[in-house]
Amino acid sequence: MTSRPRIAIIGAGISGLRLAQLLSPTADVTVLEKSRGIGGRMSTRRADCFQFDHGAQYFTAQGEDFQRFLAPHIERGVVRAWRPRLTCFGGTIPQWTAPRYVGLPGMNALCKAMASDIEVLRETRVASLERRDDHWQLRSLAGEVLGPYDWVFSSAPAEQSAALMPACFSHLPALEHARMLGCYSLMLGFDAAPDLAWDAATVLNSPMAWVAVNSTKPDRSTGFSVLCQSSNDWAQAHIEADPDKVRASLAQAVQETTGLVVEEAQYVSLHKWRFAKVERPTDEPFLLDTENKLGAFGDWCGAGRVEAGFDSATALARGLNLR
Ligand SMILES: Cc1cc2nc3c(=O)[nH]c(=O)nc-3n(C[C@H](O)[C@H](O)[C@H](O)COP(=O)(O)OP(=O)(O)OC[C@H]3O[C@@H](n4cnc5c(N)ncnc54)[C@H](O)[C@@H]3O)c2cc1C
Structure with missing residues (x-):
């Protein structure tokens, strides 16, 4: 044998x-x-009553292999399409033609489901x-x-x-x-939900590249949670910078572009992804x-x-x- x-x-x-x-x-x-958690860059941060998918925001399924793999997870409610009201600060509003999927109740749900029968030493x-x-x-x-x-x-x-x-x-x-590039994620939790005309926004000509109201994703019963991501180029240029200065620069960029008042946030946290996006595969x-x-x-x-x-x-x- x-x-x-x-x-x-x-x-x-x-x-x-x-x-x-x-x-x-x-x-x-x-x-x-x-790490303590499963999911790598598809991870979810929970803090107080807030929740943030602070890595991948959503994912697409273009190939048949991935579509076939996802189907039972969609059926079981582990994954669902997210249809935010989109806008763009500084450019043309993007149109999503193919579905954008998220994990339920957090982005890490898919990896957690995959790990259920596997020995993982955390x-x-x-x-x-x-x-x-x-x-x-x-x-x-x-x-x-x-x-x-x-x-x-x-x-x-x-x-x-x-x-x-x-x-x-x-x-x-x-x-x-x-070669991979970095990214900063700024997480903002608000007790009182600001009145916004959008759920997710791309941002051009700014240190900030993406802002999303995480709590508008499906099955999130959390406080008003906003996830802001820097551009990869800006992050790379500031990868060794003082985190307090990075936080202040990104907070200012969010405020200037979206009108969200960062000082009103009850929860503010910054996460540095040193290796976020592939520049040279x-x-x-x-x-x-x-x-x-x-x-x-x-x-x-x-x-x-x-x-x-x-x-x-x-x-x-x-x-x-x-x-
Ligand atoms: C901010 C951000 C936004 C993104 N947005 C999107 C998006 O909108 N759509 C999309 O499709 N993708 C997005 N991505 C990319 C997506 O998250 C990744 O492509 C995907 O999660 C990669 O999975 P992976 O398993 O290859 O790598 P990872 O998820 O990075 O997994 C690697 C794992 O290895 C572990 N590890 C590393 N070194 C060691 C060690 N020495 N010992 C033990 N463990 C170790 C890490 O902790 C990690 O869990 C984003 C990523 C980031 C960071």
């Missing part, structure tokens, strides 16, 4: 969980996640991979030794995967070539080194969207022969 391969997947975002789902029938899979930040005879051993930042594993796959953002992968990984140059849909039994994948192997992460994981699983 041949034993099942032991597999470590770094990251419990949609890419890591999709790969775990596809490999679980034939392998013993463990997902290692540095609050486990992988710090290094070490070769031991014929297997891999991982070491967490806290010093825990994890493994043994036959295969290790990283779905961490490209720069973080590059820092983790050992020198023997044959795709290190491709990994190091990929890899040329390949996934990076697989069969000789060393290592792989790296994620949205940065494609268009840098939720569906791109899903597609990268699907392609990797299809291209993999675990023997």
Whole structure:
């Protein structure tokens, strides 16, 4: 009897969980996640009576694979289309032709549902991979030794995967070539709902690029929660700036463009995404080194969207022969 391969997947975002789902029938899979929560950049912050999808705002489903995958989640009420009243400050109002989906009651719901049958070790930040005879051993930042594993796959953002992968990984140059940009999310919670003529807005010619009333997404029984996102270029230029100054600049930009009075917010919080959006993807849909039994994948192997992460994981699983 041949034993099942032991597999470590770094990251419990949609890419890591999709790969775990596809490999679980034939392998013993463990997902290692540095955060407390599941979902990676599809995460949800709850604070007081407010709630914010402070990463991905919504996602589209253009390909048949992702549409087929989503269908049962839509039927079960884990995912639903969001139809906000749109506007644009400084340009033309965008028209959404294809549906934009969100998780219910928070963006992280889809990844939580995907993780229900998968072993996920949370609050486990992988710090290094070490070769031991014929297997891999991982070491967490806290010093825990994890493994043994036959295969290790990283779905961490490209720069973080590059820092983790050992020198023997044959795709290190491709990994190091990929580039991601940052983003700041400013979260504002209001006790009294301001009267707005829009639910979501793109913003041009400003440090701010997107403002959405998170509480207008379906199934949100929360206080009036506004999520503002900086442009990626502005974030990148201010990625090491003092957070207080970043918060003040973005608050001023929101106020000037939308008229929302930030001083009236009861809850104000800033989150820095160091690796938010893909600027330069890899040329390949996934990076697989069969000789060393290592792989790296994620949205940065494609268009840098939720569906791109899903597609990268699907392609990797299809291209993999675990023997
Ligand atoms: C602000 C923002 C807005 C966005 N807006 C949209 C949008 O509107 N529509 C859309 O489709 N997409 C959007 N995206 C992109 C979308 O969120 C991503 O494409 C998608 O979530 C990527 O999933 P992933 O699993 O590939 O990566 P991630 O979600 O980043 O998952 C990687 C996981 O690896 C973990 N990890 C990293 N290093 C380690 C380590 N050393 N040890 C253990 N775990 C580790 C991380 O904590 C993370 O959970 C947005 C992203 C951001 C940040």
